[in-house]
Amino acid sequence: MKIGKKILYFCFLSVFVLSPLFADPINFTVICTNDLHSNFEGNGPDRYFTEIPNDGDPITGHYARIAELVKHVKSEKNEKNEPVILLDSGDYSFGTLFHIISPSKASEMVPEFQFFCDLKYDAITMGNHDFESEETGLAISLKKAAKRGLKLPFVVSNLFFRDVENSRIKEFYCSNSPDPHQSFLNRSLIKEYYCNGKKLRIGVIGILGPDAAKLSLANRHECGFYGFDDESGKDDLPQLYGKVNEIVKDLKENGKADVIIALMHGGELENRELIKNVPDINLIVAGHTHQAYFFQDGDTTVIQTGTGGKQVGLIEFAFDEGKLVPLNPQNTLVAINDSLESDKEVIQQIESYKDEIKKVIPDSKYSYDSVIYEVFSPILRGRWPNNFAGVFVASSILKQINKAAEKKFDLYITTSAMVRSDFAVPEKFPKVVYQFSDIFKFLPLGYDDEMHPGAEIISYYLTKHDFKKLLEAMFAFCGKTPSYEPVLSDSVSFSLNSFGIPLFNKIGNLKLNGKDFKDWPELIHVCSNSFFVKNLMKIKTITRGWVEIPPRNEKGEPITSFEKSGFPKEFMVFVESLSEVGRDSGR
Helix, strand or coil, rough: CHHHHHHCCCCCHHHHHHHHCCCCCEEEEEEEEEECCCCCCCEHHHHHCCCCCCCCCCCEHHHHHHHHHHHHHHHHHHHCCCCEEEEEEECCCCCCCHHHHCCCCCCCCCCCHHHHHHHCCCCECCCCCHHHHHHHHHHHHHHHHHHHHCCEEEECCCCCEEECCCCCCCCEEEECCCCCCCCCCCCCEEEEEECCCCCEEEEEEEEEEEHHHCCHHHHHHHHHCCCCCCCCEEEEEHHHHHHHHHHHHHHHHHCCCCEEECCCEEEEEHHHHHHHHHCCCCCEEEECCCCEEEEEEEEEEEEECCCCCCEEEEEEEEECCEEECCCCCCCCCCCCCCCCCCCCHHHHHHHHHHHHHHHHHCCCCCCCCCEEECCCCEEECCCCCHHHHHHHHHHHHHHHHHHHHHCCEEEEEECCCCCCCCCCCCCCCCCCEEHHHHHHHCCCCCCCCCCCCCCEEEEEEHHHHHHHHHHHHHHHHHCCHHHHHHECCEEEEEECCCCCCCCCCEEEEEECCCCCCHCCEEEEEEHHHHHHHHHHHCHHEEEEECCHHHEEECCCCEECCCCCCCCHHHHHHHHHHHHHHHCCCCC
């Protein structure tokens, strides 16, 4: 099997490095994922995936390839009586059409949870995007999983519930369960393994970091996370570290844990602060920032694998007399690509999920593989001013909406985190066909009150001075949290002043449809998706009281509720825009 060659070096290194260090250690392997975002069919134009290894398909990731790798490693290690620990550090959902199945009452399936259970994940935690369907959708997903008899070893150590009657997910939480399968959401877990006659007890905690807590603020109403104050919008790191140290101490003293693993949905900066303040953690499996890295900070090992399953973490460890040593520090990230075989059962499951998608959006005139757009050159994402995909999406939506709008809109605004894909054209392809499933990946966020997928388009007004203030705030905060970087339709242009003062005069040369700021009307007509507007309503909290920007009606009066715009969902408006371009070009 081709996968065997990928881990042959690991096995050789284990023998070579291990012998001078330990006489009779416990060897075990950690396989880890993060930020999978429901990318069942991988990353890239969906119709180009093939099951045949090494035939040149451009798709990276794919759950069938991940499954094949995991099963193969487990089989090889089982022959040596060495444990394999399989972990995920959050944002398992929301990114493709597959994610619309689990929160929907129209289907009994829960694809992401089924994948975790079929591969026998030992522990998983939650990320900010796992709250995209709010507690309502999460509760639906958990109830369906329970009905199907799935075992979900979630660990969310800094989760707490507000004083809300009949909390929809609290029933799935157990603050101190000795049995990881007694409840879905656990404060911590103890996993016990045996190797060479020795017993190894691993304590697992799960942490949703302060930045992820802030980004999920608009979608959480019944629960919060120690380490972030939802009311003030401020981090509370002493609270977080105090809580985590308390749990780790309990795992070591009462749970007799030999090794502590933290599933940390936070990036490198949060990882390093956690190490400084909770020194007893041996391994951090990170997520959230979509970076790929492996490093050691003192006695703590840290890994993050990127996003979308493009890579999987694979670390071989030796443990003896309290020491945990990674044996393959130079080769911990395994690329998931065309060189790997695919698990046949997962392929079949994915096909069955496509049938479920039809149930969830039954009125759509588009099927999963409907051809929408042909691309001859890349249109890629990036940071401002090079976010060409973001501007293309926002401009396409504005143009499409204004075709039907009675009162024309001046601009469309969203954020870089909400335009989540781009148009890539792999080498050797003169053009690439993008289908309905691909276009959904651009704008996958949002649900309405009936749990139908997609963000609503919201119509409102801003004063021109509030709009400038909004841009100032977004650029001030996107330095720390890039997700807040604004994405605007091409009706707006501006520059960033290198020596400007944040929140005051960083934005310069601001124009709307070519008009200088001084010539703008006092009120401008804005459209955004509902997710953006929910965050706009919380901008005072997000900016810690620095900025307050009230949406207004056409009379200029502040509003707190919004009428239905009458437009299709955001992703459908983009689909229609691209479809019309295709029809106009004679495709």
